[in-house]
Amino acid sequence: xxxxxxxxxxxxxxxxxxxxxxxxxxxxxxxYTDTSLACPENSVINCANVVTSQYSTFFSLPLPVYGIxxxxxxxxxxxIPRLKKLLFIVTIIALIIVFGLVYIEIALIGSICIYCTSxxxxxxxxxxxxxxxxxxxxxxxxxxx
Numbered sequence: 001x002x003x004x005x006x007x008x009x010x011x012x013x014x015x016x017x018x019x020x021x022x023x024x025x026x027x028x029x030x031x032y033t034d035t036s037l038a039c040p041e042n043s044v045i046n047c048a049n050v051v052t053s054q055y056s057t058f059f060s061l062p063l064p065v066y067g068i069x070x071x072x073x074x075x076x077x078x079x080i081p082r083l084k085k086l087l088f089i090v091t092i093i094a095l096i097i098v099f100g101l102v103y104i105e106i107a108l109i110g111s112i113c114i115y116c117t118s119x120x121x122x123x124x125x126x127x128x129x130x131x132x133x134x135x136x137x138x139x140x141x142x143x144x145x
Contacts (some may be wrong), residue, residue, distance in 0.1 A: 009133050010079070010081070014077040015077035015099070016074075016125055017074045018075060020122045021071045023115055023118055023119055023122075024071060025065035027028070030051065031051065031107040036048065039115065043113055045111065046111035049111035050111050050113035051113060052144045053108075055108065067075040070090070070123070071122075084134070088131075088134060091123065098123050
């Protein structure tokens, strides 16, 4: 039973990471092709305002590129149980960045992008899974299937 739960947790991280990769790829595609995002535009939700803002790039790369790096990293590390703590640390860093990005969206840009928000939620879910595994299951991730 313990091995099955461990497998399910890793599988959830991999599914969430894969979804994160797909959403990030869509945002990158939109950035480089100047394609409009399929996103409702009203006073609060406006993806175009967010993804075309001065805050949408870092070192000349669109932010979703860094998202892909994180999600590929988490997808791969989910296969390697002994590196769970490394994934947890990297996810904490990603979550701190997410808090900063949410602040930028709300306070500085004044709009929210639903795709960005979905990526933020995915990172939070991965963090929650890892936290559960570390605190509640007490290293069950280290068991091999």
